Amino acid sequence: MKIKRxxxxxxxxxxxxxxxxxxxxxxxxxxxxxAEGVEVVAATDPEAIARRQAEAKxxxxxxxxxxxxxxxxxxxxxxxxxxxxDKMSQELKxxxxxxxxxxxxxxxxxxELAKPNKVGLIKRLMGLxxxxxxxxELVRLQEGEDDQAWSFILQDMESRVPQHDRDIVERGxxxxxxxxxxxxxxxTIAKIASRFVMRYGANQLALITxxxxxxxxxxxxxxxxxxxxxxxxxxxxxxxxxxxLNSLNMKRLVLIDTAGMSQxxxxxxxxxxxxxxxxxxxxxxxxxxxxxxxxxxRDIVHSFGRVKLQGCILTKLDEALQLGxxxxxxxxSQLPMAYVSVGQRVPExxxxxxxxxxxxxxxxxxxxxxxxxxxxxxxxxxxxxISNAQ
Numbered sequence: 007m008k009i010k011r012x013x014x015x016x017x018x019x020x021x022x023x024x025x026x027x028x029x030x031x032x033x034x035x036x037x038x039x040x041a042e043g044v045e046v047v048a049a050t051d052p053e054a055i056a057r058r059q060a061e062a063k064x065x066x067x068x069x070x071x072x073x074x075x076x077x078x079x080x081x082x083x084x085x086x087x088x089x090x091x092d093k094m095s096q097e098l099k100x101x102x103x104x105x106x107x108x109x110x111x112x113x114x115x116x117x118e119l120a121k122p123n124k125v126g127l128i129k130r131l132m133g134l135x136x137x138x139x140x141x142x143e144l145v146r147l148q149e150g151e152d153d154q155a156w157s158f159i160l161q162d163m164e165s166r167v168p169q170h171d172r173d174i175v176e177r178g179x180x181x182x183x184x185x186x187x188x189x190x191x192x193x194t195i196a197k198i199a200s201r202f203v204m205r206y207g208a209n210q211l212a213l214i215t216x217x218x219x220x221x222x223x224x225x226x227x228x229x230x231x232x233x234x235x236x237x238x239x240x241x242x243x244x245x246x247x248x249x250x251l252n253s254l255n256m257k258r259l260v261l262i263d264t265a266g267m268s269q270x271x272x273x274x275x276x277x278x279x280x281x282x283x284x285x286x287x288x289x290x291x292x293x294x295x296x297x298x299x300x301x302x303x304r305d306i307v308h309s310f311g312r313v314k315l316q317g318c319i320l321t322k323l324d325e326a327l328q329l330g331x332x333x334x335x336x337x338x339s340q341l342p343m344a345y346v347s348v349g350q351r352v353p354e355x356x357x358x359x360x361x362x363x364x365x366x367x368x369x370x371x372x373x374x375x376x377x378x379x380x381x382x383x384x385x386x387x388x389x390x391x392i393s394n395a396q
Contacts, residue, residue: 008050009035015043024048124148127155134372135330137300140337160365167333167361170317170342174291175202178259180251184313185293186306187266190321190347192217194293195263196230198345200353202259208235210258214250216241217265227263230352251287262288289316291344296323300331307339317342324348327375329368 010028014020017037024032028050035047124145131141144162148155174181175198183191195213202211213231215224215238224240231238239254241247247262254260292315294303307318318341320332336343343364349355359367 010048012046012048013040013042013044014046017044017046020044020046123155127159130156131159131330134368135300135328135332135334137330137334137338140334163333163337163365164361166337167364168336168340168342169361170344170358173358174198174344175205175259180260180262180288182262182264182288182290183293183319184264184290184310184315185266189266189293189295191266191293192226192263193350193352194319194321194345194347194356195227195261197347197353197356199230199236199261200234201356203234203236204353206258211236212254212257212260213238213263214241214247214254214260215239215263216247217263290314291316292318292341294318294320294332294335296320296326296329296332296346298331300334303331303335304338307335307341311339315341317344319343319345319347321347323367327371329364329371333364333368 008028012020012023014023020037020043024034024046028048032048032050035049037044037046039045127145127148128141131144132138136144144159145155148158181198183195185191199211199213213227213236215227217224224238228238239250241250251260290313292307292310292313294306298306318336320343323329323346326332335341343359346357346359346364347355348357
């Protein structure tokens with residue numbers, strides 16, 4: 007039997023050394039935390055490995071069949087075989103999960119002892135809702151006392167959040183709001199339209215709706231348009247949309263309310279304002295609910311990225327318990343933030359937020375909802391990293 011000791015700064019690096027040198031047949035005999043980092047003792051039995059390989063090879067080339075076994079499998083129900091396989095699969099998943107929890111616990115304990123200040127900062131960021139990956143990246147280069155490091159982290163975070171250069175109302179042009187159902191696209195259109203009319207007048211604005219699916223969607227927009235004296239046009243096809251845009255080229259601002267669809271909708275690439283078929287002048291803004299979970303928000307941004315996004319508008323900030331998910335997605339996707347919506351009032355609840363103001367709101371929400379288990383979040387993140395390394 008070949009026994010070897012491995013030393014590495016982290017459990018992940020130690021397991022990588024074992025796997026690279028001894029392969030998947032290695033057996034972990036012990037693990038412990040030492041001054042240099044983590045010590046792992048692993049062993050392999052070359053003779054046993056060779057014997058198993060020879061047996062597997064002989065089975066592969068053997069043509070002999072045992073009648074009794076053949077009759078058993080012929081008589082066995084496929085349902086019984088399938089249930090047995092499912093049971094084995096569930097047991098293997100349970101064992102893997104248990105090992106991951108144990109390894110993450112060891113790595114977490116080692117990190118707590120080796121770098122308590124940085125671990126505390128990561129927990130603090132994850133308590134705001136930031137992703138594990140971004141929290142690690144922000145903390146990695148920080149040194150010094152907690153308060154000073156926290157100040158530098160906030161400055162770094164601020165510099166990473168992309169900013170929208172020019173207000174939509176001031177710039178004008180052709181603007182389409184896209185996004186999943188229920189995020190408030192039509193209400194946001196009403197807020198932008200009201201703000202524009204108060205500044206430039208109703209004769210400089212036109213509204214177009216391509217939502218021919220949701221019951222009452224067009225009526226809602228038309229009712230609002232009548233109140234401010236702005237015409238509403240309906241485009242059922244991309245050809246109709248292109249013709250309308252040509253006829254409205256004298257308007258200072260044209261707002262397009264698109265049909266809400268799931269980020270997993272196969273028809274997403276055929277969105278009327280996707281930038282194909284002669285409508286490249288349309289600027290698409292993704293409408294996102296700030297109350298959406300981080301992974302779902304990432305999926306939405308990735309899917310709607312096929313529609314050539316110019317920025318995003320965040321809605322339902324008043325319903326969000328955390329804003330770290332928003333900050334993480336904005337930084338990861340480098341998607342500028344045009345507006346935020348903090349309520350239903352038209353147009354008062356449409357605001358422009360700077361990166362500093364968004365981060366301040368995230369910190370305030372984190373303090374108000376301080377019942378989050380930061381240790382648990384850190385363990386989950388550490389377990390995810392170990393699982394990805396295996």
